[in-house]
Amino acid sequence: MTMLRRAGPLIALSLPLVLSGVLAPAVAAQDCPGDGTQLALNECAAKALAAADAALEERVAAIHARLADQPERADKLRAAQAAWTAYREAECGFAASGVEGGSIYPLVAAECQAALARTRTEALDRYLHCEEGDTTCPVPPA
Numbered sequence: 001m002t003m004l005r006r007a008g009p010l011i012a013l014s015l016p017l018v019l020s021g022v023l024a025p026a027v028a029a030q031d032c033p034g035d036g037t038q039l040a041l042n043e044c045a046a047k048a049l050a051a052a053d054a055a056l057e058e059r060v061a062a063i064h065a066r067l068a069d070q071p072e073r074a075d076k077l078r079a080a081q082a083a084w085t086a087y088r089e090a091e092c093g094f095a096a097s098g099v100e101g102g103s104i105y106p107l108v109a110a111e112c113q114a115a116l117a118r119t120r121t122e123a124l125d126r127y128l129h130c131e132e133g134d135t136t137c138p139v140p141p142a
Helices: 002-020 024-031 038-066 071-095 105-128
Strands: none
Touching: 038 071, 038 105, 071 105
16 A cells, blocks of 8 residues: 555656657557667658658548539638648647657657548548438538
8 A cells, every 4th residue: 555655646647648648659669660769760750640641631632623513612621621730730739848849859749740640531531431412421422
């Protein structure tokens, strides 16, 4: 019991770091080849972000292609993407602010941005695979 009482403050102080994702890069870094230096991990995270952004842009382009004859909807998609991009920058700037100025900052920021890009890509994928007659889908079927 004494050991638990002593560990309590440590656990309480560590929990926000775990929940905020600051410690999550250590898990994701396992997927990165290289020498394990912070520079190599940052480069790996940047490559993962570039891949996530490329997949997202493919979905955006596919939706724009389906909206070619619906300029009002295409404009709404452009506005939504601009708002989403601003949100991602602000959210990840905040999420990584705990390590701002540190060598791990690029890793934490890139992993946050990549995670949000993957989530957005999944949402756009759902629009691309709607059933005909789905009134909640703004994208016409292929």
